[in-house]
Amino acid sequence: MTQTLFGIEKLNHKYFLFIVMQNNKDSTDDETYRVRKLEITDKKKGFMELLQQLTICDPVTDDEFQNRFKELESYGDDHVICVIENATSSKIIATGSVFIEKKFIRSCGKVGHIEDIVVDSSARGLQLGKKVVNFLADHARSTGCYKVILDCSADNKAFYEKCGFKEKEIQMVKYFV
């Protein structure tokens, strides 16, 4: 939102009209809701609690978290988890991940797989999900992927269409537990 202030000042017998346009912090301001990579200290900022809003996410010990973090970090650009932190509360309010699959088809091509997108229930309607998805898709493209794919419920189809995705195939699952 932009505020415009008008003022008139008299200087040296002349009148000057001042127009000041103030760019207030917008709810989607880049500084307020910057997307960055997950850091090992994010466990303290509610990362796991956020994931609980997505699906079953049993608490893990600090060791388990750090081990998993380091495993994923070792993949470098091939596995990126991003987050958005609320600067005021220092809590993680959005997250998503993408990993890069290397194939033989498509001239030894690569495909990005987006997973685990979640936006905190108190932070909906701020386009944070779109920011996260775009960040991950851009990362996949920058590493040379020819496409990026994801699975979602029918309810979420419209959201991903707004992110530039199109429905393609069906997902099938076999559970072991």
Place this chain on the structure above:
Amino acid sequence: MQNSKHSTDGETYRVRKLEITDKNKGFMELLQQLTVCDPVTDDEFQNRFKELESYGDDHMICVIEDATSSKLIATGSVFIEKKFIRGCGKVGHIEDIVVDSSARGLQLGKKVVNFLADHARSTGCYKVILDCSADNKAFYEKCGFKEKEIQMVKYFV
């Protein structure tokens, strides 16, 4: 009682891991039956093979070789994704399943899918998933899969 060699005999159609020499056995030609698969040089193949081999159990490609022709007639891959959800759980992703058009009806696809799903389970995955066309749904249901969500895609090229 004579036990004749059966078309699905374990010896004739054994599932094994992809080997670096499989480029000479028609691996890329088989993949062409699945989708766009431009020829690659031996170097490109070997580089990709070594990259995938470095992932160890986290990325596994399997094949079935016809012992008579020494040609590959089926293949599939599974990679293991590590998550934070589900108690730092793991999910297997099955990809690129293809059976040679001349070798259909021998349950080779099912052998490949079962091999990959078993591998995912053995590495501790809580589930294994894949995407497929509606036409192939019945095949995967026979392999014990159930339809769950929809796949969405964004192409860059």
